[in-house]
Amino acid sequence: MIDRSRYNHIRGKHGHYASWAVWAEGAHKPKDRIGDLSVLDVDRNPGILRQLKPGIVLVGLNISREIMTPLANFHDARPQAMDFKIRHALKNTPLWGAYMTDVIKGYEQKVSGKMMAYLRANPQFERDNIRKFRRELADLGAGSPILVAFGGDAHRILSRNFAGEYEIFRLPHYSNYCAMEKYREQVACVLKRMNKAIS
Secondary structure (H helix, E strand, O other): OOOHHHHHHHHHHHOOOOEEOOOOOOOOOOOOOOOOHHHHOOOOOOOHHHHOEEEEEEEEOOOOOOOOOOOOOOOOOOOOOOHHHHHHHHOOOOOOOEEEEEOOOOOOOOOHHHHHHHHHHOHHHHHHHHHHHHHHHHHHOOOOOEEEEEHHHHHHHHHHHHEOOEOEEEEOOOOOOOOHHHHHHHHHHHHHHHHHHHO
């Protein structure tokens, strides 16, 4: 759980690349209401604060496009977006309510290979972003959160910068080509290995 003051601080300072692993209930289709952010509005949904788990941080690589609305990252309703698979995979699991963010801030790139190539050519950029990420974790106030990477690239960055400091796990990336049921199965396999850390 997180208090309202810290929640609002996170939303204001980090809301253009961060969010929470809570989504509105779907209706008939897998993508229904995936972009409905009213569930993250404390005034409209005051019970949201009890659902949040700042001690678990789900970490993507970087944004693929500018996030115009605070807390809209990972809640993309565009037809080509795969965020609905995260909702389906995390529903009724210990990861529901986790904090969500990207390890690299302020760099729009849809192709992860190009992002990683840029980091190899600009190591100082990675170091600068790791400092920002550390400040974000401090703002979150979780002490020693569990880091859970989406995909291999985010996992490699977290491992080389935080190994031995935080527990780090890796989920398959939700944009990988697979059905949402298969993705939920893959996440469930990782959760079995994580049980001790998140219990």
